Amino acid sequence: MLRVNLLSAVLISGLFIPVERREKPARPDPKTPTLAVCLQIQALRTLYLLRAKPEQLKKLQAIAKELATPDRDRAKPHISEEYRAVLDRLHGAFAADNEKQVEELEDRLSELTESEEPELDDGVAITPSARKHVAEVLRTLRPRQVAEYVGAISEDIGDPQERLIAAFEQIRSDKTENWEEVRDEQADDLAWLLGGLDSARFKAIHDEVANLLTDVHKLDSDTFTKQRSDLEKKARGIGSDVAATDVLRHAMERALAQLLSNPELGPAVEARLKSAK
Secondary structure: HHHHHHHHHHHHOOOOOOOOOOOOOOOOOOOHHHHHHHHHOOOOOOHHHHOOOOHHHHHHHHHHHOOOOOOOOOOOOOHHHHHHHHHHHHHHHHHHHHHHHHHHHHHHHHHHHHHOOOOOOOOOOOOOHHHHHHHHHHHHOHHHHHHHHHHHHHHHOOHHHHHHHHHHHHHHHHHHHHHHHHHHHHHHHHHHHHHHHOOHHHHHHHHHHHHHHHHHHHHOHHHHHHHHHHHHHHHOOOOOOOOOOHHHHHHHHHHHHHHHHHHOOHHHHHHHHHHHO
16 A cells, blocks of 8 residues: 555656655746746756766866856747746756656647747857857766767758758748848857867857858859759768768757756756756
8 A cells, every 4th residue: 555655746746756765846937037947947958868877967066167158138028928838847857857848838839939929038159168168068978878879869950051951931031130140059059060179160160150151142043053962962961071070969969058058057956956866
């Protein structure tokens, strides 16, 4: 009878782990600003996919204190109460390493994001100091952790050159000012995948991609059709000397750089460590 009661308690809490290990997921205080919760979730998602161990978390905690800088001013978020509630629950699920809840809540968050189109200024700019610590953190990871993380984000990595070619249509169809945002996002993304931590190569790739997309955007339909083959050839030549294994390493480096640049990394690590006790 005692065993049944214990299992019932665990099922109610949503955590399939021994009761004595964790009391409940480390959800944020209701007073925690929404954007702070969003940033913590970004960090927690990376830690979750890496299956970060307690000893690795403690090292990250020490580094986070070194890298901590005042966050930038962010626009006020516009979301529904349900959206915020899902964020809080997802925060707890990531912290507690609850795979079932994470999958369910990630799906629900995607649905709400599509239906509500929330306004969340939760971008994280990679800092120079974070770049300097990436190699140090990467050395603490086991091969299996890296392989599983890269596997989880493989669809986002794709083939850099083919992604650039696919962006031609997007950059041409958007005739508003937003095309520049699309261009810059593509340039940043591909510069990371093809340039990695090498600042000089990163800038060179970024400029090549941005210039090519700018040229594509300016062409009229007839000229674009005539020059398309040459433009695609030029796209395939950008970073063509970068090996596939280097692209994967660069993707891992970028993920760690974003993690270390996150102003809410410290609280996220604390939440994860609290749930692991």
